[in-house]
Amino acid sequence: MNYYSRRQYHYRKRYYKTSSGRQQPKGRTIKTFDITSYIKNEFFNADEITFIRIANLYRQLYGYEAYKYMINTFVSWKSGFVGLSGQTLYRILVCVPKFLSDEKRFYILKCEVIYFIEELHLKQQRKYISLSQLNELFENYAKEIDNFNKINLSWFVDKGIFNETEIRQFLDVCKYALNKKLILSYQQVLNDLNLIKTKLSSFKQGSFDANYQIDFLFSKVNLLNINQTTLDFVQFNSHEIKLDGIFKQFAEKYILDELMKIEFTEKEGEVNRFVNSKDLDFFISQYYEILNKNNEASLKSEFKGGGGQLYLSLEIKSLKKIHISLFLSVAKLFLYAGLFISAIILFFVFQLYKIFEILFFGGLIGGGILLGAISTEFKTIKNLNLDLKRYGK
């Protein structure tokens, strides 16, 4: 599959067209760089010397007829009067990058590598896991980064646009940055979870509902068992890079930009975690205040931490009210049972069984209602007993 059709395939798979014809992302998708437009633009605005070089290579690769057609149609293509065919576009994609400045060639390579890295990143997202699977989730991603190699970018090597060394060097830079981000996210997530665990340590299992969404992986972790789970810290290997070659200067600048972003994310995460800790303290203090006043309430919160978002729900049930409800349910149960037994006695005393219709409908409807009520009260008593165990001090 050639480059052009491969990218088209991705577009078809991931994007829909708007009325204006522009490709728009559907949901959470990869931010793409339109390499075709970029190279077309460079081709149509090339200076005279560069254009001659491109044209010579075009002639060398595709023959005189194709060259002649390209020269004759160039102005019409540029003005948009004649559209570029898929084949011509493919040929331009092959020829133009070889004559661009190192900076522009690096820009194309950077966008392409980032496209594949983003694709890898997207595959690791949107998972729902338990707390015990957290380390596995990050370890799997780290392995994917390690295994990502230039095979994914073979088209550029086959067409001689970039050589293997150039691709490998920049790929190493991207893998280094991605690995740094992954490690930072892991540390932030573990810091958040340790904080949450400390704050929720006084809560019994089942008395709260909590989920944590990891920002970097866009995945959710179920925290129901956080107090029963030990949070183990896994050490990830840091990638080492040695920058050299013609793209060294640009790669250094790129890695510096990435490091600055990582630094900002780290500091922002610390701020968020600090505010989150304060908010969580206040939220829990309010929980106990309401509980001590024997009120009943549902408390829900969404707090942004260092590496993700905590969704915490607490249910406040007054023990006094649970006891009253239990007493009421038992009273109701006896009442319904009494009514049921009385109905049966009355049935025989007044010999209602002789009237078939009354026997049938009375027995079916009245008995059904009473038995239903008895069953409901049994369930209520069972749930109230469970609440007593959960919320009892």
Next chain:
Amino acid sequence: MENNSNNQLVKLDNTKLIETINNLNLNDNEKRELVKQLISNDIELLKNAKQKLADSGVAQGDISNFLAELAAMSKKGMYATTTLEAKTGSGKITMQFKGGDTKLIIPVLVILAIVIIAVLIIMFWK
């Protein structure tokens, strides 16, 4: 793994990055721009942190006032189901209070039970 920064804001330290910027093969102007960006990021962070703490303070005040009002209403036996939503610095808090007066149900049930038992006694009393 427990970090000691739970109770204090992180100190903004750019020494390492500034060192990296100085070691790179960049001209003075580019280096100056990068350092400027670092400082500007820190200012933005501090501004955001202050705003978030202020938001949390406002939310805490709102919730405390609301709970005080609710307690006063509850003493008068007036409280009903009510919901409060407050935006804090790190997110939001939603509180839903369940109202209702259980005191009324008990006498109703007791009276009902007495009536039923009385009817049964009258019917079967011989």
